[in-house]
Amino acid sequence: MQRSVHLKRTSPFLTPEDKERERQSKRDAVLQTAASLFCVQGYNATQMGDVAEQLGVTKPTIYYYFKNKEDVLVACFEVGFELIESTLRDEGNRARNGAERLRNVLHAYAEIMTQDFGKCTIRISTTDMSKQSRERIDQHRRKFDSRIRSLVKAAIEDGSMPPCDPKIATFTILGSLNWIGQWHKESGDLPPADLARAIVGQLFLGFENGRKKRVR
Amino acid sequence: MQRSVHLKRTSPFLTPEDKERERQSKRDAVLQTAASLFCVQGYNATQMGDVAEQLGVTKPTIYYYFKNKEDVLVACFEVGFELIESTLRDEGNRARNGAERLRNVLHAYAEIMTQDFGKCTIRISTTDMSKQSRERIDQHRRKFDSRIRSLVKAAIEDGSMPPCDPKIATFTILGSLNWIGQWHKESGDLPPADLARAIVGQLFLGFENGRKKRVR
Numbered sequence: 001m002q003r004s005v006h007l008k009r010t011s012p013f014l015t016p017e018d019k020e021r022e023r024q025s026k027r028d029a030v031l032q033t034a035a036s037l038f039c040v041q042g043y044n045a046t047q048m049g050d051v052a053e054q055l056g057v058t059k060p061t062i063y064y065y066f067k068n069k070e071d072v073l074v075a076c077f078e079v080g081f082e083l084i085e086s087t088l089r090d091e092g093n094r095a096r097n098g099a100e101r102l103r104n105v106l107h108a109y110a111e112i113m114t115q116d117f118g119k120c121t122i123r124i125s126t127t128d129m130s131k132q133s134r135e136r137i138d139q140h141r142r143k144f145d146s147r148i149r150s151l152v153k154a155a156i157e158d159g160s161m162p163p164c165d166p167k168i169a170t171f172t173i174l175g176s177l178n179w180i181g182q183w184h185k186e187s188g189d190l191p192p193a194d195l196a197r198a199i200v201g202q203l204f205l206g207f208e209n210g211r212k213k214r215v216r
Numbered sequence: 217m218q219r220s221v222h223l224k225r226t227s228p229f230l231t232p233e234d235k236e237r238e239r240q241s242k243r244d245a246v247l248q249t250a251a252s253l254f255c256v257q258g259y260n261a262t263q264m265g266d267v268a269e270q271l272g273v274t275k276p277t278i279y280y281y282f283k284n285k286e287d288v289l290v291a292c293f294e295v296g297f298e299l300i301e302s303t304l305r306d307e308g309n310r311a312r313n314g315a316e317r318l319r320n321v322l323h324a325y326a327e328i329m330t331q332d333f334g335k336c337t338i339r340i341s342t343t344d345m346s347k348q349s350r351e352r353i354d355q356h357r358r359k360f361d362s363r364i365r366s367l368v369k370a371a372i373e374d375g376s377m378p379p380c381d382p383k384i385a386t387f388t389i390l391g392s393l394n395w396i397g398q399w400h401k402e403s404g405d406l407p408p409a410d411l412a413r414a415i416v417g418q419l420f421l422g423f424e425n426g427r428k429k430r431v432r
Contacts, residue, residue: 042343044260099423125341127258161423165414172418175395176388183387198381202388206422207315207377 027065029055035076035116043073043124073124074133080117081140084109088147098155103200105151106177110196113180122181145170176203243281245271251292251332259289259340289340290349296333297356300325304363314371319416321367322393326412329396338397361386392419 014022033054037046048069052059066072087108095101112118126134149170155161176199190198230238249270253262264285268275282288303324311317328334342350365386371377392415406414 042341044344099425102423123341125258125339128260155423160425162421162425164418164421164423168414168418169423171395171399172392172415173423175393175398175415176391178398179387179391179394182391182394198384199388199391202380202384203419204423205378205380206424207318207371207380207385207389207420208422209315209376209378 023065030062030065031072031076031079032116034072035079035120038073038076038124039116039119043069048072070129070133073120074129074136076117076120077124077126077137077140080112080121081137081144083112083115083117084121084144085140087112088144097160098151098158099160102148102151102155102161103204105148106173106200106203107193107196110177110180110199111192113177114184114192114195119181119184122178145174148174173203246278246281247288247292247295248332250288251295251336254289254292254340255332255335259285264288286345286349289336290345290352292333292336293340293342293353293356296328296337297353297360299328299331299333300337300360301356303328304360313376314367314374315376318364318367318371318377319420321364322389322416322419323409323412326393326396326415327408329393330400330408330411335397335400338394361390364390389419 030051034046034051037050037054041050046069048062049059051072052062055061062072066075087105091101091104091108095104113122121137126137129137149166152161152164152166152169152173156163156166180195180199184195188195246267250262250267253266253270257266262285264278265275267288268278271277278288282291303321307317307320307324311320329338337353342353345353365382368377368380368382368385368389372379372382396411396415400411404411
C-alpha cells in the first residue's frame with residue numbers, strides 16, 4: 001500500500017484528478033487574461049488572438065476551452081457573478097445586526113468591483129449578446145438586486161437602519177458600487193479594501209448636516 | 217417697413233433664418249431618434265437605416281446631416297453633456313447655500329439620466345470610438361466631475377455639509393446618479409422628478425441610525 005502511494009507520487013503521468021485540475025487552471029488563465037483585455041481595450045477591440053498571444057499559446061488552444069468570444073465573455077460574467085454571490089452567502093454570518101450584515105456584504109461587493117471580473121460585468125454591454133446569454137445575465141442581476149433589497153429590509157426591521165424605501169435604497173447603493181467598476185484603475189491611490197470602506201462609509205453617512213449618533 | 221414685414225410673413229420662400237431653423241430641427245429629430253434606438257437596442261445593433269425608417273426618410277437624407285454612425289453617436293453624447301452642463305450653469309444661482317446648490321444641480325442631473333440623451337452617455341461604451349472622439353468625451357466627463365467636486369468643497373466650506381473627502385463623495389454621488397441611466401425605464405412607477413428627488417434624498421440622508429438635525 002505504502003509502495004503504491006510512493007509510486008503514484010513520482011510517476012510522470014498525470015492522474016485524472018491532476019488532469020482536471022490542470023485543465024481548470026488553464027481555463028481560468030484564459031478567462032483572467034480575457035477579462036483584463038476586455039476591461040482595458042473593450043470587448044469589440046479584443047480578438048481571441050490577443051488572448052492567445054498574452055498566454056504564449058496558439059488560437060486553437062483557446063478554442064479547445066471556449067466555443068467563441070461570446071462564450072469567453074459570458075464565462076467572465078459568470079465568474080464575476082459567482083464572486084458577488086459568494087460574498088452574499090459568506091459575509092452575512094459574522095454580523096451582529098442587519099446594518100452590519102449589509103455593510104459587510106457591500107464592502108466585499110465594492111472590492112469585487114475593483115477586480116477585472118467585477119469590472120467586466122459593468123463595463124461590457126450585453127446588448128449584442130445572444131438572447132439566451134442576456135437572459136442568464138439578467139437572471140443573476142435580478143437575483144442579487146433582490147438579495148440586497150432583502151438585506152436592507154431586514155436591517156430596517158431589526159432597527160439597525162432608519163426606515164427608507166428598500167427599492168430606492170438598493171438602486172442608490174448598487175449605483176455607487178457598480179460605478180467603481182467603471183472608473184477604477186489599478187493605479188488608483190487607495191488600496192481596494194480602503195476604497196471599499198470609504199465609499200460604503202460615505203453612503204451610510206450621507207451628506208446632511210446635524211449630529212449623528214450611531215446605534216448598534 | 218411694416219409692409220415689408222408683412223410680405224416676408226406671407227412669402228412661400230424660406231428666409232435664411234427659417235432654413236437654418238428647419239435644418240436644425242431636422243438634425244435634432246435624427247439625433248433624438250438615434251439616441252432612443254441606441255438606448256433600446258444598443259449601438260452596434262442599430263443601423264442608420266433604422267433611424268431613417270423611423271423618420272420616414274431615406275438613408276442618404278441622414279448622411280446629409282452626419283458623416284457616419286459614430287458621428288451621430290458623438291453628437292448624441294454632446295447633447296447629453298450640454299444638458300448636464302447647462303444644469304451646472306443654471307441651477308446654482310437660486311440656492312441659499314452650498315448644500316442646496318449641490319442638491320439642485322443633482323436633481324437636474326438625475327432627471328437628465330432618465331432621458332435618452334443622458335442614458336446614451338452611460339449605456340454606450342466609448343471604447344470603439346476614434347481616439348479623437350474619446351478624448352472629447354473624456355474632457356466633458358472630467359469637466360463635470362471637477363464641477364461637482366467644487367460644489368462639494370464649497371458646501372463643506374460654508375458649513376452647509378459635514379466634512380468629507382470631496383473625491384470619494386463625488387464618486388459616490390455620480391455613481392448613484394449615472395446608474396439611473398443604466399436601469400431607468402420609461403415605464404417605471406415614479407415620474408422622473410420624483411425619482412430624482414428620491415435618489416438624491418436617499419444619498420443625502422445616508423443609512424445610519426441616529427438623530428439628525430438639518431442645518432440650513
